[in-house]
Amino acid sequence: MLVPLSWLKEYVDIDVEAKELEEKLFSCGFEVEESYEVGKDISGVVVGLVEECEPIPETHLHVCKVNVGGAEPLQICCGADNVHAGGKYPVALEGAQVYATAKDHVTIEGTMKIKKGKLRGYESCGMLCSGTELGLNEDLYPGAGYNGLLVLPEDAEVGADVKPLLQLDDWIFDIAITANRPDCESIFGIAREVAAILNKPVKTPALDYTESGITKDGFxxxxxxxxxxxxxxxxxxxxxxxxxxxxxxxxxxxxxxxxxxxxxxxxxxxxxxxxxxxxxxxxxxxxxxxxxxxxxxxxxxxxxxxxxxxxxxxxxxxxxxxxxxxxxxxxxxxxxxxxxxxxxxxxxxxxxxxxxxxxxxxxxxxxxxxxxx
Incomplete structure (x- = not known):
């Protein structure tokens, strides 16, 4: 059963690191078959502000000056149709790791390291990223399903790691639930156990609702x-x-x-x-x-x-x-x-x-x- 750490925190004040929590679950008889960070394959990606964006003649590309919080902006070539000056997007720096996509820009084909290179004679020192290249889809982050750059909030801090911003620093526990513990076949069931392990109170989900008095007559x-x-x-x-x-x-x-x-x-x-x-x-x-x-x-x-x-x-x-x-x-x-x-x-x-x-x-x-x- 997949259990996100962020969802557990809805019911328990968890003040230990993910790996420590995994060990504590093991000690109480819960086999954690796997635990992993949501963005485990992503590194070296920061918030970038496109300060200049000029088209490269006779191509669909743009050459951009991107502020990533350093002393000087980076020059990055980009082919996305939604890139523009003033926009904030994820920037994979030199040496960063992101997902490689097929020609459809949707299918993931492993990971890739970002290197300096040239496009149409223009030096490119990094890559502006789509949601897919960060392992995101529309359900995980709004706008990630667009076949173009992932647009970040206007108040995103330039140069900041995108993982906390995109919740890629969340953890998933894959827990094997034994047949004698059907009470733990749910997020709240595991949360009760975590509360006991950490000696913390458990917060019960709100179950209240208001009836309008409308009924289906004769049903x-x-x-x-x-x-x-x-x-x-x-x-x-x-x-x-x-x-x-x-x-x-x-x-x-x-x-x-x-x-x-x-x-x-x-x-x-x-x-x-x-x-x-x-x-x-x-x-x-x-x-x-x-x-x-x-x-x-x-x-x-x-x-x-x-x-x-x-x-x-x-x-x-x-x-x-x-x-x-x-x-x-x-x-x-x-x-x-x-x-x-x-x-x-x-x-x-x-x-x-x-x-x-x-x-x-x-x-x-x-x-x-x-x-x-």
Whole structure:
């Protein structure tokens, strides 16, 4: 399980270095299979201010004078279309290490060391960097997905190391959780352990919310297989506006290997990682019969999941149905027929307890695995 140090600090005041924390986790029975700095492959990159920017005739290149905090500005040639005088960008100095990209400027092909060189007869003493060359994407830092230079804030200190600014100095712990510690299959679960290890108080995530009093009239939830689903909760949310998640949420999900999709979908993934509780969101307008019905699948009943794979089921599989059809494989993945869309205006959130052995067997038998399963 991937655990970012920055996310742990949301719940515990951690005052030890990452390597010391790793050792303390080991001493308490948690095997840290790997720990690494997010920007482990990046070095020698600072904030640069482009003071002059002139086009090189008959090319797409510009020759720039870049202030990196030294006695004299550096001359650097740059082919990005968004370079301009007055802009602040990451500058890889001579001897720096960044990621090498393919011709598409997106695919990473290892790392490279920066050397002085010449472009079209102009000396170039460094490199102005894109987000990709620093290992960033749009979820990790806004603007990093642009196929050009990464634009830094106007108040960024010239000459300062970009790692703290871009949060590349964060650490990731890859922790092996044993079967007897399901309480630690979440960021908050590990945070509780860290709080105990460091003898610090743990800060509980805010769980408060305000109900508007709006309900989905006549909506029912029934469970026909209580042995496989001892508890199922559905909650209706209206006046939803689908859009992007806030930057902090997109970043945290990216650090644990999940790409941002939309605010509602990201919420379910965030809760899964934060608290260890799988959730699912249904577009309410596609739930027929004004009902959720939890039951064993009928023999040869079919469902198409969110990844557009169709499965033929049997009575050993648990399904979530509306009043007409299956809309999710319980504990594994939602159905394509009730997915959150750009047009979604009302949502039904699911939070349930499913029999883990049944979910595991269904996942293996169907060859369908997910973070939830």
């Amino acid at each position: 029912t939830v029934t469970v026909d297989a209580p042995d496989l689903c001892p508890r199922y909760i559905a909650h209706y949310v209206s006046d939803v506006k689908i859009g992007e998640s806030p930057e902090w949420m997109k970043r945290r999900l990216a650090l644990v290997g999940i790409g941002s999709i939309s605010n509602v979908v990201d919420i379910t993934n965030y809760i899964l990682k934060e608290l260890g509780q799988p959730m699912h969101a249904f577009d309410s307008s596609y739930i027929e019969g004004n009902a959720i019905h939890v039951r064993r699948a009928h023999d040869k009943e079919k469902i198409m999941t969110l990844d557009e794979k169709e499965f033929e089921l049997n009575e050993n599989n648990l399904v979530i149905c509306d009043g007409v059809k299956p809309v999710a494989l319980a504990g594994i993945m939602g159905g394509l027929n009730s997915e959150i869309r750009d047009t979604t205006e009302a949502v039904i959130f699911e939070s349930a307890k499913f029999a883990r052995d049944n979910i595991r067997k269904s996942s293996r038998a169907l060859g369908q695995s997910s973070d939830s399963s």
